[in-house]
Amino acid sequence: MAGSYWDKFTKQRISRRRALQSAGVAGAAAGAIWVVGCGGGDDDDGGNGGNGGNGGGDGKPVRGGRYSVGSAADFDTFDPYIGIAASVGYFPRLYNVLVNYSALDTSFEFFDLATGYEQPDDATYIFTIRDGVKVSPNALGVPERNLDAEDVVVAYDRIKTLPQSNAAAFINKWLASHEASTDKRQYTFNLPSPYYFFRNRIGSPINTVVPKEALTDANIGKLRSQAAGAGPFMLRDYAEGTGATLDRNPNYYRRDESNNNEQLPYIDGMDVKIITDRAAIRTAFQTGQLSVYTGETVDESLQLAQGQNYTQVKDPVNTFLAFTMHPEKAPWTDERIRKAANFAINRQEFVDKVYNGEAQANGIFHWPLGDLALPEDELEEFQRYDPAEAKALIRAATGQDTVKIKMMYPAESTIEQHSLHLPIFLQQLKDGGFDVEEDPQAFGTWLDNYTNLNYECSLALNQVYEYAEFNMDWQHSEGPARNNIYAVGIGKLYPEIDEEIDRVKGITDPEEFKEAVHELQRTIFEKGPAFLPLVSPYAITLYQPYVKNIPQGIGASGLYVNTWWIDQA
Amino acid sequence: MQTYIVRRLLIGAIILFVLSVAVFILLRIVPGSDPAELRCGLNCTPEGIKQAREEMGLNDPYVVQYWDWLSGVFTGDLGTSVVNFRPVGDSIKARFPVTFELMVLTLIITIVVGIPFGVASAVWKNSPIDYGVRVSAIFGLAVPSFWLATLVLILPATWWGYAPPLGAGYIHIEEDLWGNLKQFVPPAAVLAVGSAAGVMRLTRSSLLEVLRQDYMRTARAKGLAERALIVRHGLKNSLIPVVTVLGLQMAGLLGGAIIVEQIFTLPGLGAFTFEALFRKDFPVVQTMTLYAGITVVLLNLLVDISYAWLDPRIRYS
Numbered sequence: 067m068a069g070s071y072w073d074k075f076t077k078q079r080i081s082r083r084r085a086l087q088s089a090g091v092a093g094a095a096a097g098a099i100w101v102v103g104c105g106g107g108d109d110d111d112g113g114n115g116g117n118g119g120n121g122g123g124d125g126k127p128v129r130g131g132r133y134s135v136g137s138a139a140d141f142d143t144f145d146p147y148i149g150i151a152a153s154v155g156y157f158p159r160l161y162n163v164l165v166n167y168s169a170l171d172t173s174f175e176f177f178d179l180a181t182g183y184e185q186p187d188d189a190t191y192i193f194t195i196r197d198g199v200k201v202s203p204n205a206l207g208v209p210e211r212n213l214d215a216e217d218v219v220v221a222y223d224r225i226k227t228l229p230q231s232n233a234a235a236f237i238n239k240w241l242a243s244h245e246a247s248t249d250k251r252q253y254t255f256n257l258p259s260p261y262y263f264f265r266n267r268i269g270s271p272i273n274t275v276v277p278k279e280a281l282t283d284a285n286i287g288k289l290r291s292q293a294a295g296a297g298p299f300m301l302r303d304y305a306e307g308t309g310a311t312l313d314r315n316p317n318y319y320r321r322d323e324s325n326n327n328e329q330l331p332y333i334d335g336m337d338v339k340i341i342t343d344r345a346a347i348r349t350a351f352q353t354g355q356l357s358v359y360t361g362e363t364v365d366e367s368l369q370l371a372q373g374q375n376y377t378q379v380k381d382p383v384n385t386f387l388a389f390t391m392h393p394e395k396a397p398w399t400d401e402r403i404r405k406a407a408n409f410a411i412n413r414q415e416f417v418d419k420v421y422n423g424e425a426q427a428n429g430i431f432h433w434p435l436g437d438l439a440l441p442e443d444e445l446e447e448f449q450r451y452d453p454a455e456a457k458a459l460i461r462a463a464t465g466q467d468t469v470k471i472k473m474m475y476p477a478e479s480t481i482e483q484h485s486l487h488l489p490i491f492l493q494q495l496k497d498g499g500f501d502v503e504e505d506p507q508a509f510g511t512w513l514d515n516y517t518n519l520n521y522e523c524s525l526a527l528n529q530v531y532e533y534a535e536f537n538m539d540w541q542h543s544e545g546p547a548r549n550n551i552y553a554v555g556i557g558k559l560y561p562e563i564d565e566e567i568d569r570v571k572g573i574t575d576p577e578e579f580k581e582a583v584h585e586l587q588r589t590i591f592e593k594g595p596a597f598l599p600l601v602s603p604y605a606i607t608l609y610q611p612y613v614k615n616i617p618q619g620i621g622a623s624g625l626y627v628n629t630w631w632i633d634q635a
Numbered sequence: 636m637q638t639y640i641v642r643r644l645l646i647g648a649i650i651l652f653v654l655s656v657a658v659f660i661l662l663r664i665v666p667g668s669d670p671a672e673l674r675c676g677l678n679c680t681p682e683g684i685k686q687a688r689e690e691m692g693l694n695d696p697y698v699v700q701y702w703d704w705l706s707g708v709f710t711g712d713l714g715t716s717v718v719n720f721r722p723v724g725d726s727i728k729a730r731f732p733v734t735f736e737l738m739v740l741t742l743i744i745t746i747v748v749g750i751p752f753g754v755a756s757a758v759w760k761n762s763p764i765d766y767g768v769r770v771s772a773i774f775g776l777a778v779p780s781f782w783l784a785t786l787v788l789i790l791p792a793t794w795w796g797y798a799p800p801l802g803a804g805y806i807h808i809e810e811d812l813w814g815n816l817k818q819f820v821p822p823a824a825v826l827a828v829g830s831a832a833g834v835m836r837l838t839r840s841s842l843l844e845v846l847r848q849d850y851m852r853t854a855r856a857k858g859l860a861e862r863a864l865i866v867r868h869g870l871k872n873s874l875i876p877v878v879t880v881l882g883l884q885m886a887g888l889l890g891g892a893i894i895v896e897q898i899f900t901l902p903g904l905g906a907f908t909f910e911a912l913f914r915k916d917f918p919v920v921q922t923m924t925l926y927a928g929i930t931v932v933l934l935n936l937l938v939d940i941s942y943a944w945l946d947p948r949i950r951y952s
C-alpha cells in the first residue's frame with residue numbers, strides 16, 4: 067500500500083487515514099477503538115463473531131435514514147483493482163471479499179462471499195462460496211445473479227494483467243494457481259509457500275470481487291463512474307468533483323440474526339460529498355450536513371464536541387512520520403551513524419509538544435499494531451533518548467564531534483503535523499551531534515526524490531500501515547511494496563535481514579510469528595535501522611448523535627460491518 | 636468596427652497560441668511527479684511506467700505532442716485526464732455552469748454595490764458617507780478572499796449553526812432557486828468584496844474628475860436636475876475606466892475562484908484546475924489555460940467594444 071499512499075498524496079494531498087475514516091462508520095484506520103460517553107459492550111456483526119458494534123445503549127435498530135460523509139478526495143474509479151484514494155474506502159460497500167479479518171482484533175472474522183475455508187496444507191485455501199450473494203440492480207447490464215467461484219477466478223486473473231493494480235504485488239507473488247470447482251461452489255487459492263499475511267491480503271478492499279460481466283471490455287471503462295456488485299450498497303450515481311450516492315442493495319444477502327433476521331443494511335443509503343477544504347468539512351459537520359468528522363488532532367475534536375451530544379470514538383492512528391536514511395550513501399552506510407540518529411531522537415518530545423500527550427512513541431513496528439511491537443521497556447532501551455551516546459557514536463565513526471548530513475523534507479506540507487515535527491526534529495539532530503544541511507523541497511520534487519532514492523536522508527511523510535507486513539518490508543532491500551520504490555531497508559547492507567523477513571512471513575502460527583517478529587526487530591536495532599517511525603497519535607472521530615451501533619475495535623474491518631443504523635427520532 | 640474586431644481576434648489567437656506553447660513546455664520541464672507514474676499507479680514497475688509513457692505519447696517529440704493536443708482541441712477532443720481517465724471535455728461541460736454562475740453573480744454584486752456607493756462617495760465628497768465608503772473600500776481591497784471565505788463559512792456555523800450547502804453538488808437554479816442562491820450568494824459575495832471595493836474607488840475618482848469638467852458646469856447652469864446631471868452626463872462618461880477595470884477583474888476572478896470554489900465546495904472549473912495543477916494532469920491544465928486565455932481575450936474585446944457605446948466619440952478602424 068505504500069505506493070498508493072504517495073499516489074494519493076500526489077493526487078489529493080489527504081491522508082489515506084482520512085479517506086478511509088470518512089468512508090465508513092468504523093474509523094477505519096483504527097487500532098483499539100473505544101467509545102467515550104456512549105454505550106459500551108460488544109454487539110454481534112450479524113453472525114460471524116467479532117465485535118462489530120458498540121451496541122449496548124443504542125436500543126433497537128431503526129430502518130431508514132441516510133448517512134452523509136465528507137471526503138477530501140474524489141473517486142478516481144469504481145474499479146477496485148486500480149482505484150486508490152477515496153475509492154478504496156467504498157469498495158467494501160459495493161463489492162464482496164471472500165473473507166475479512168481484522169488486523170487489530172484477531173478474533174474478528176467476517177465471512178462474506180465465502181462461508182468458510184479448508185486448508186489441506188499451509189499453502190492451500192479452499193473457500194466454499196456462499197449461496198445467495200446476489201448482484202444489485204445496476205446500470206451496467208450485469209444480471210442480478212448470485213456470485214460464484216468463477217467470478218473470483220476472473221477477478222484475480224484480471225489483477226494479474228494489471229501491473230498498476232494495487233493488488234498486483236500480492237496476486238503476482240502469492241497466487242501460484244487457482245481454480246473454480248466444476249459446480250462453481252468452491253474456489254481454491256494455491257500459494258507458492260505458506261504466507262502469514264494471506265488472511266490480511268485476501269480480505270483487503272482492493273481484492274473485492276466484481277461480477278465477471280462488469281469486467282468485460284464493454285464494461286470495464288464504465289467502472290470509472292458506475293459499479294455493479296453484490297455488496298451492501300449499490301451506486302446510484304456519481305458526479306466528478308461532487309460525490310457519490312449509494313443506496314441500500316435490495317438484494318443484499320446478509321441479515322441481522324440478533325434482530326429477527328432483518329435484512330441489512332438498516333440505512334437507506336450513503337451520500338459521499340467531496341469537500342476538499344478541511345474547514346469546510348468541519349463546518350459541514352457542525353451544521354449537521356455530515357454525519358461524521360475526524361478532527362485533525364484530539365484537541366480539535368474535543369473542542370468541537372464541547373456542549374454537543376456527539377458520539378466520540380477515540381482510536382490510535384496507524385500513521386506516522388519517519389526518519390529515513392539512505393543506507394548506501396555516506397554517512398549512513400556506517401551503522402554507528404544510523405544508531406546515533408536513533409539515540410538523538412527524543413520521541414517523547416513529539417508526543418508532548420506536537421500531540422499534547424495524545425500519542426505514543428513507535429519502534430520498528432508502530433505501537434497501534436499491538437503486541438507485534440516490542441514491549442515498551444525493551445523499546446525504551448533500544449531507542450533511548452541519549453544525545454551523549456549519539457555524539458560518542460559519531461566520534462567513534464568519524465573521529466570528530468559532529469557529522470555533516472544533508473536532509474531533505476517536503477517544504478510546504480502540513481500533513482500529519484509535519485510542520486510541527488520539523489523544528490523539533492532538527493534541534494534534536496543538532497543536539498545529537500548532527501550538522502544538518504537542510505534541503506526543503508517542493509512536495510512534488512521531494513516525492514520524486516524520495517521515490518527514486520535520490521537523497522541522503524529525509525524527514526518523510528508516511529502512510530497508514532494496518533498490518534505488520536509493511537513495517538517489515540520497509541527494512542527489506544526491495545522496499546515496502548517490494549518493487550524497489552522507497553527502498554531504504556538495511557537489507558541492502560545485510561542480506562540476512564532480507565532472508566529473515568521472508569522466513570518470518572512464512573510462519574503461520576500466530577505465537578511463533580509474534581516471537582519471530584520481536585526477534586527480527588531486535589536484530590534490526592542491533593544493526594542500526596535506516597527507517598525510523600517516530601510517533602503515532604490518537605484521533606477522535608465524532609458522530610452525530612443519531613448514528614448508532616458504530617463498529618469498534620476492528621479497524622478497517624468496520625467497513626464490512628453493516629449493522630449500524632440511524633435513529634433521528 | 637468589424638475590421639477592428641477581426642484584427643483583435645487575430646491578435647487574440649496569436650496570444651493564445653503563445654500562451655498554450657508556454658504552458659505546454661513549462662508543464663513538461665518543471666520538476667515533480669511524472670504523469671506516467673501517476674497513470675501507472677501503485678506497484679508500477681519501470682516497464683509499466685515506460686508503457687504508460689508510450690500510451691500517453693510522452694515519448695514523442697514535443698512538437699508532435701503539442702500538435703496532437705492542438706488538433707484535438709480543434710476537433711472537440713480535449714483529451715483524457717491522466718488521473719481519472721475521464722474525457723476532459725465532459726468534465727468541463729459539467730463544471731462550466733458552476734463557474735459561469737459564480738462569475739455572473741459576482742459581477743452583479745460588484746456592479747450593484749461598487750458603482751452606487753462609488754457615486755454616493757463622489758457626490759457627497761468628504762461627508763461621513765464618503766469616509767465610510769472609502770474605509771470600506773480599503774478594507775475590501777486589503778482582505779484576502781481566502782481568509783474572508785473561511786470566516787464566512789466558519790463564523791455563522793459557530794454562532795448560529797448555519798452554513799451554505801456544502802458538498803451538495805451544483806444546485807441548479809431552475810430546480811431549486813432558493814437552494815441555488817444559498818449556495819452561490821456567499822461565495823459570490825466574498826469574491827465581490829475585493830472587486831466591488833476597487834470599482835467603488837475608481838467610480839468615485841472617475842466621477843469626481845468628470846464632475847469638474849466644463850460641460851458639467853454648463854449643464855448645471857442650464858438648470859438640469861442634479862440626478863439627471865450625475866446619471867446621464869456624469870456617470871456615463873466616468874464609466875470607461877470602470878468598465879476596463881471590471882473586465883480585468885472578471886479575468887482575475889478566475890484565479891480567485893480557484894480558492895473560493897475549494898472552500899465553498901463548488902464543483903466548478905476553479906477547483907478542477909487547482910486539482911489538475913497539483914496532479915500535473917497535462918491535458919486538463921493545458922485546456923484550462925487555453926480556456927482562461929480565451930476568456931481574457933474575449934472580455935478585453937468586449938470591454939473595448941463597450942467604449943464605443945459609452946463614448947460615441949470613440950471610433951474603431
